[in-house]
Amino acid sequence: MKLLRLVLLLLVFNASAQQGGMWVPSLLRGMNESEMKKLGMKISAADIYDANKPGIKDAVPQFNGGCTAEMISPKGLLLTNHHCGFEQIQSHSTIDHDYLTDGFWAMTMEEELPNPGVVVSFIVKIEDVTTQVLDGVASLGSEAEKQKKIQDNITAVTASFPKEKWQENRIRTFYDGNQYLLFVTETFKDIRLVGAPPSSIGKFGSDTDNWVWPRHTGDFSIFRVYAGKDNRPAEYSKDNVPYVPKHYFPVSIKGMKENDFTMVMGYPGRTTEYLPAVAVEQIVNDLDPARIGVRDAALKVQDGFMRADKAIKIQYAAKYASVANYWKKWIGEVKGLKKSNAVAIKRQKEEAFKKNIAIAGKQNQYGHLLPEFEKAYQDIAPYALSRDYFQEVFLRNTELTLVGYQVYQLTQVYQNKGEQAFNDRKANMLANTPEFYKDFNKVVDQKVFEQLIDIYAKKAPQQFLPESLKNADAQKLATEVYTSKLVSYDGLKELLDGDAKTVMAKLAADKGFAFMQSVSENYLQRIVPKYDEINLKITGLQRTYMKAILEMSPNDRIFPDANSTLRVTYGKVKGYKPADAVTYGAFTYLDGVMEKYIPGDYEFDVPKKLIELYNNKDYGPYGVNGRMPVCFIGTNHTTGGNSGSPALDAKGNLVGLNFDRVWEGTMSDIYYDPEICRNIMVDLRYVLFVIDKFAGCRRLIDEMKIVK
């Protein structure tokens, strides 16, 4: 009986071990292929990545540094999320032609809108360069020397690794410094907006539904990649031509069933799955709550203004969404980590780890790790908290202080590098800020400042607070700081006009600048150096800890934390049980959109045309049994950066567009629990339905290869 229980336990453990992980495409054959096939995959690892022939990886570029996208036609058509293209859609919007509210559809190629600065980057090849990067490192004494040598090696290998002249080499670390991979990439710079649904589809449910299942958002937008006449990356030119990709995805409208195999490919940004318990405890108890508190206050102020003023709503839409996104994620993360007992489970694992290294006789090599982690995290606690408060208050949520900080850095450039460097940086800054000021509103920002400075003065560790902030009157301080010339572009130009000496004198007299100078100096002198010192120590410990974990569990499938490089995650279409007696299905339908419909509401309004289509059940070939599928969920392990990732079926056809995770599973970046962690995808049939039946943009459908 006991034995049977054990066997069953092992089976359960194995079944759940099948899920989770973000894997390196060039290493699938050895690590994952057989498991993927067992789960139902019909293609091979070589179809996904092969250094010598085109494949799926060639259809999955990174979109503008932070999101993922996929090629869906032989003429450069690119699909990503609405929230990934949001800034571009916003930047083409005004009150007169408000593409955020009404959507945008280019009915011809001539109408497609260029987006200076936006880039799309493809992976050409992945090579292991660990030996070269770690060459000569082991014999060095201090962690700082090691890091420097690694950096030097990375620079050298990046410069010398063979590539074509229009390509780039980039090296990233895997397993916390135990492996290094080099990526040869191609980056396209002429990316034009082709189509976006109105926000009442593309952002349906907005912040209320964000991170939540069941979901009904058509979170997609469409761009086109343009290339030079030689099909290679080129700066924007009206003579550029649509890029012919090496691979593009056929789109399947056959639909998925529960338990069908799915895989998602994309550029997950950052996870920290192998932190010691003490670090997770710090996140749950101190760091997340601090960040949540600051954003809470900033968001309330902005929301008030946005509801009252349409122009402010457009100005702040993208900024608000991005701040609100992680604010809500952290709330879910704290809840999930607590509910799943992540810290206690990690502590148990650490006990087992201690026993195992003793058994393996590796006490000398690894025995110091856990006690040293405890000490290092204790030491770093007040610095880490001060740092988070500084960044959230001054650099992330108040904008005048961000500009003030950048100007302060400019003065440092003058002091450290001289007049020429100062002039270069100044020119750069003046060229880049008009965009910023277009969406800056002094009244809103001052109110945010007033709220946040009060939180900062009361809650940031008091021992590091600048004198000037102790017992400060927030309102008075705000009034003073906002007399600054930095509140407008013209003011900034005026302040920065003249040679370095003149500028320095003008800055010294500016109240806003003087304030930022004093808090920045306090931060850079009393917080950053010590934080960096302890953090360097932690980096070294984490590298050795990771090495030990890999060594002590040779049979486990241990994936490298996300690092914004191309990964594959796979699993099944599957519902879940978020709470006792509650079961969530895996699919949502247009009926659910109508259930949530609140006429005129800024989050839950539904476009007239969509209601009409719904009433007439006019779904074309995209509906099933008289219903229109909208979203579905699966057990793919994703994180921020995976937005816009293609979700593929067993044959490698595009069936979904990844855009979010479920509320109960937002802690998956730190602790992945296969029972409740799910990724959320838009059903591609809904995407096609919106393009075809809602927007009438048939020309786009005609470019694609539809699998029926």
Ligand code: ARG
């Ligand atoms: N939560 C998703 C992700 O992390 C979607 C974010 C879209 N933004 C929003 N505020 N609704 O990016």
Ligand code: ASP
């Ligand atoms: N929504 C996220 C993104 O933008 C994806 C996630 O965090 O699940 O990348």
